[in-house]
Amino acid sequence: xxxxxxxxxxxxxxxxxxMVVALYVAAVVAVRGAIxxxxxxxxxxxxxxxxxxxxxxVNDIYDLEVDRVNEPERPLPSGALSVSxxxxxxIVLAGIGLAFAAFDGPPELALAALSVLLSFVxxxxxxxxxxxxxxxxxxxxxxxxxxxxxxIGHLNAVLPTLFALALLSNTGREIIKGLSEMQGDAxxxxxTVARRxxxxxxxxxxxxxxxxxxxxxxLPLLFGGLSPVGYAVPLAATDVLFVFLSARLISAxxxxxxxxxxxxxxxxxxxxxxxxxxxx
Numbered sequence: 001x002x003x004x005x006x007x008x009x010x011x012x013x014x015x016x017x018x019m020v021v022a023l024y025v026a027a028v029v030a031v032r033g034a035i036x037x038x039x040x041x042x043x044x045x046x047x048x049x050x051x052x053x054x055x056x057x058v059n060d061i062y063d064l065e066v067d068r069v070n071e072p073e074r075p076l077p078s079g080a081l082s083v084s085x086x087x088x089x090x091i092v093l094a095g096i097g098l099a100f101a102a103f104d105g106p107p108e109l110a111l112a113a114l115s116v117l118l119s120f121v122x123x124x125x126x127x128x129x130x131x132x133x134x135x136x137x138x139x140x141x142x143x144x145x146x147x148x149x150x151x152i153g154h155l156n157a158v159l160p161t162l163f164a165l166a167l168l169s170n171t172g173r174e175i176i177k178g179l180s181e182m183q184g185d186a187x188x189x190x191x192t193v194a195r196r197x198x199x200x201x202x203x204x205x206x207x208x209x210x211x212x213x214x215x216x217x218x219l220p221l222l223f224g225g226l227s228p229v230g231y232a233v234p235l236a237a238t239d240v241l242f243v244f245l246s247a248r249l250i251s252a253x254x255x256x257x258x259x260x261x262x263x264x265x266x267x268x269x270x271x272x273x274x275x276x277x278x279x280x
Contacts, residue, residue, distance in 0.1 A: 026148025158225030172209030231277030
């Protein structure tokens with residue numbers, strides 16, 4: 001792997017792009033219709049992409065010994081990138097993201113700065129503290145649903161609900177991820193839910209957060225911010241998948257690795273439900 005390819009891979013560009021998509025979906029939900037990106041929204045896209053990339057790079061720096069066990073092909077454990085380069089790279093990414101957030105305004109800059117701080121504290125400390133670390137990651141993953149409304153100046157009542165749904169479902173995924181990576185997490189002595197309470201309780205906790213999101217998923221309809229027709233159909237498929245994966249995980253905690261990989265599909269469907277609920 002050459003340095004350019006490794007520099008792209010360490011960002012996890014699909015994750016970065018998903019944060020951009022989430023930001024746009026939030027803007028669409030805020031105005032209840034398609035929206036052509038303004039300069040402020042485009043700046044928000046840059047912030048979302050680069051700060052997500054920053055969090056990925058910093059996480060890989062602190063997870064180097066863990067990745068030697070779990071993912072030895074990653075850019076740092078494979079030697080494709082040096083740790084010193086990764087630190088410089090992360091600083092550049094954070095600087096770009098914060099600069100574009102400053103262009104958008106003080107509230108956006110404050111949220112972006114908090115995101116950078118949480119990403120750093122998570123990777124350096126909170127990741128080994130179980131649920132607290134899971135929640136800090138999930139806050140950043142759900143943040144675009146608030147940030148998008150603030151950028152376009154229209155933070156309606158539906159967006160905080162979508163933020164809460166994303167927070168719950170991603171926390172479930174983070175717990176499941178810890179369940180599937182117990183061997184590598186032992187290297188850092190990470191006190192994940194699964195390592196602290198055992199695989200069975202870890203599976204129940206991960207499934208519990210996902211099922212909590214399912215239980216609360218009809219709430220956006222109560223605020224009148226989404227179309228019942230556009231939201232309900234993809235939402236039904238989303239909820240069925242979450243329930244299926246939760247049941248599979250509880251019945252067989254050893255399936256956490258495959259459940260983690262499949263978990264992205266109901267999360268993508270959830271975003272589709274938000275988008276179609278706003279457009280239809």
